[in-house]
Amino acid sequence: MKILGFLPPGIPYVFRTLFSVVLAPLSVLFAVDVLRTRFSVQIPIWVSALLCIVSIPLLFAARVVWKSQQEKQEAKRMGARFAPVMNGNWPGNVDVLLEFVRSSRNDYPGEVQLGWMAHLGTNVMDLRVLWEDILFTTEPEHIKAILATDFQNFIKGDKFKYSMRSVLGTGVFNADGDMWKFHRSMTRPFFSRDRISHFDIFDRHAEDAIARMKERFRSGYAINFQDLASRFTLDSATEFLFGNDVRSLASPLPYPYSAPAAERSNVGLSHAEQFARAFAESQEIIADRSRVGATWPLQEMFKDKTKDPMKVVNGYIEPILREALEKKPSTEERGANGEKMEVEEGETLLDNLVKFTSDPIVLKDEILNILIAGRDTTASTLTFAIYLLAMHPPVLAKLRSEIMELIGPSRRPTYDDIRDMKFLRAVINETLRLFPVVPFNIRESVNSTTLPSSNPTEKPIYVPARTSTSYSVFLMHRRTDLWGPDAAEFDPDRFIDERLKKYLTPHPFIFVPFNAGPRICLGQQFAYNEMSFMLIRLFQSFSSVTLSPSSHPPGTLPPPEWSSAKGRKGIEKFWPKSHLTMYSLGGLWVNMEEAKDA
Known part of the structure; x- marks a missing residue:
């Protein structure tokens, strides 16, 4: 699809999407043709048309189910658990995506994410937009893994680079x-x-x-x-x-x-x-x-x-x-x-x-x-x-x-x-x-991995391969459990007085x-x-x-x-x-x- 690179971004995207969509009905037509020519099975045109139409959502659903089962088995082998999912009311969590975009433009930074995490009772969640995992975290140990200890496994990734390429x-x-x-x-x-x-x-x-x-x-x-x-x-x-x-x-x-x-x-x-x-x-x-x-x-x-x-x-x-x-x-x-x-x-x-x-x-x-x-x-x-x-x-x-x-x-x-x-x-x-x-950032996992749990009694968080993993130092820097009850207040003395040794010195990744x-x-x-x-x-x-x-x-x-x-x-x-x-x-x-x- 590189030959389409000179076109506006939407047109190559539609071509790529159509190409993947037509594979299912083409496969149906091929199968019908084989049945007709080799086995003399006559299938009415309306049946062929119906099969072509339903093949698209069926193939997509099959892919989603297959991927889900594969990830469940892999998470089990790794002794890990899935991040809590923010479930919306619309198929594919489209309403979650729309709310995120609206809030990003009109609300205080990070407000919608804080609301979702409070609802789920967690500091890490999966937004699962359009049936794709999108992890979001404010856990310092997760950010440490993404940026340092598991650095090689978390890259910018092709999706991010493509969206930024026309500027960066x-x-x-x-x-x-x-x-x-x-x-x-x-x-x-x-x-x-x-x-x-x-x-x-x-x-x-x-x-x-x-x-x-x-x-x-x-x-x-x-x-x-x-x-x-x-x-x-x-x-x-x-x-x-x-x-x-x-x-x-x-x-x-x-x-x-x-x-x-x-x-x-x-x-x-x-x-x-x-x-x-x-x-x-x-x-x-x-x-x-x-x-x-x-x-x-x-x-x-x-x-x-x-x-x-x-x-x-x-x-x-x-x-x-x-x-x-x-x-x-x-x-x-x-x-x-x-x-x-x-x-x-x-x-x-x-x-x-x-x-x-x-x-x-x-x-x-x-x-x-x-x-x-x-x-x-x-x-x-x-x-x-x-x-x-x-x-x-x-x-x-x-x-x-x-x-x-x-x-x-x-x-x-x-x-x-x-x-x-x-x-x-x-x-x-x-x-x-x-x-x-830089209040919010994102990486993409290369291989399947895990992120440590903040609760030692719980299993680590499973991260599938090629998963977008977003993190926010903006929200992490304001967490009262990490910085004390006055975390929302402007008080430079916290970097000088006893709070420095109490909070930051033993946990340096709460400030990055x-x-x-x-x-x-x-x-x-x-x-x-x-x-x-x-x-x-x-x-x-x-x-x-x-x-x-x-x-x-x-x-x-x-x-x-x-x-x-x-x-x-x-x-x-x-x-x-x-x-x-x-x-x-x-x-x-x-x-x-x-x-x-x-």
């Missing part, structure tokens, strides 16, 4: 096996301590960002901090990784919804902003594909929805790529002896990548994947940190006290400064606990915001440094932060009915959403007061 290609986040190792090995040298502790890039862009903030605040308007953080991380990431600062901070900042319409309409979208919006749109589309499951191509019958936004994204990336290829032509590729080529002083990631390959598709895929890691993830955490500090002024006061005491009102922080700032690190960790950048195992984020320390540096610079310049609800576009704040809900949903002042990464719907509009001690 074969980049590191959408690759398995040798391709993943190839991307990983090329990227690793650029996250050594020597490289991630050079703060000149952070300092330049932090100064630009803060100058823009002061200018806007002095004019009497709030700023969209999510937009500003995205620009700061985009400029920093493109300079650090590609040696090409796109200067998105130089473009005019958006005005709040409360500003006069004339001022709002005078701010056009820069090239960098067009890229950011298109990239976010493309990520939302592929995230929606993963929510719908294997039938997602039916939503894109006549057009690949990512095609238009990816034109904008590619138009932004390709000039950077061409410049790098011209600077380092393919003649400088890896030598015939296969020896690793040393990373030169001042060389960027892209400079190094073109030594290994001149394939523009491979290079573009890796650039986009690294940009998600270097821009979206850090911007997301900075945004949520500012939101939580605005909601908790005493925490901000304590953080500013640490900054003033260890660094002062103006000195640039060093690597050692950041390492010694325990409360700053706790603030970032607590932000990542409540709002991990940067993934774990062989796929653990290579840029973890780079992200901590960048976020720490920016927060220090911000609160050397500003002494307070408050939310500005009136600045938000209509329909982007939590619905009024949320206020009566339990947990964080009832107190949230912004609407957390996610595509591949988490973000605030409509941005995060805030006001800040300039520090008098700056």
Whole structure:
């Protein structure tokens, strides 16, 4: 079916489906023809037609029953049990799928999954959509197995990679096996301590960002901090990784919804902003594909929805790529002896990548994947940190006290400064606990296996081969049995006081915001440094932060009915959403007061 690859996703899907569907009636017609020609058995046409029609559901049912029996026998041999099934009211649990999609778009993140698990009395369940097993878990031991101890048996898988390919290609986040190792090995040298502790890039862009903030605040308007953080991380990431600062901070900042319409309409979208919006749109589309499951191509019958936004994204990336290829032509590729080529002083990631390959598709895929890691993830955490500090002024006061005491009102922080700032690190960790950048993730089992039971008296959970297994660190990070009764509260001290030794130290897999195992984020320390540096610079310049609800576009704040809900949903002042990464719907509009001690 590769010859259909140029068509919209829906058409190849229909062809593949029809091909599998017609096998049954064709087999019936063949059998009827054999009976007629060889055995002279005359079968009426209406009987043949009826047999062709019923053969389709009968064959499908036979496959489901056969698979079910095989799995029961295998689970018994492995001494395992099936995960509790969330049974809907419609055939194939179609109503469960529709409720999941609806909730993902309209509710608080993970709300529907929490409801189902509470109904089943479990932290792992099987959604079994369209008679296919889809496991979902928030158990730390399961996540540990998926990411670390049974890593080789849980891969991205063809289904996931196909749904993401039009955006992520074969980049590191959408690759398995040798391709993943190839991307990983090329990227690793650029996250050594020597490289991630050079703060000149952070300092330049932090100064630009803060100058823009002061200018806007002095004019009497709030700023969209999510937009500003995205620009700061985009400029920093493109300079650090590609040696090409796109200067998105130089473009005019958006005005709040409360500003006069004339001022709002005078701010056009820069090239960098067009890229950011298109990239976010493309990520939302592929995230929606993963929510719908294997039938997602039916939503894109006549057009690949990512095609238009990816034109904008590619138009932004390709000039950077061409410049790098011209600077380092393919003649400088890896030598015939296969020896690793040393990373030169001042060389960027892209400079190094073109030594290994001149394939523009491979290079573009890796650039986009690294940009998600270097821009979206850090911007997301900075945004949520500012939101939580605005909601908790005493925490901000304590953080500013640490900054003033260890660094002062103006000195640039060093690597050692950041390492010694325990409360700053706790603030970032607590932000990542409540709002991990990648809240939901998925793998596919290669071979049949088991996941350990949280109850030692119960059998382990059986996982059939080629089963989609989804997990949520977002929901795991908020479990009161893992983090204590105050798990829903923002309290950075939990990463410093006795709760650290009580909960996290003996069970490290209850906190995995940067993934774990062989796929653990290579840029973890780079992200901590960048976020720490920016927060220090911000609160050397500003002494307070408050939310500005009136600045938000209509329909982007939590619905009024949320206020009566339990947990964080009832107190949230912004609407957390996610595509591949988490973000605030409509941005995060805030006001800040300039520090008098700056």
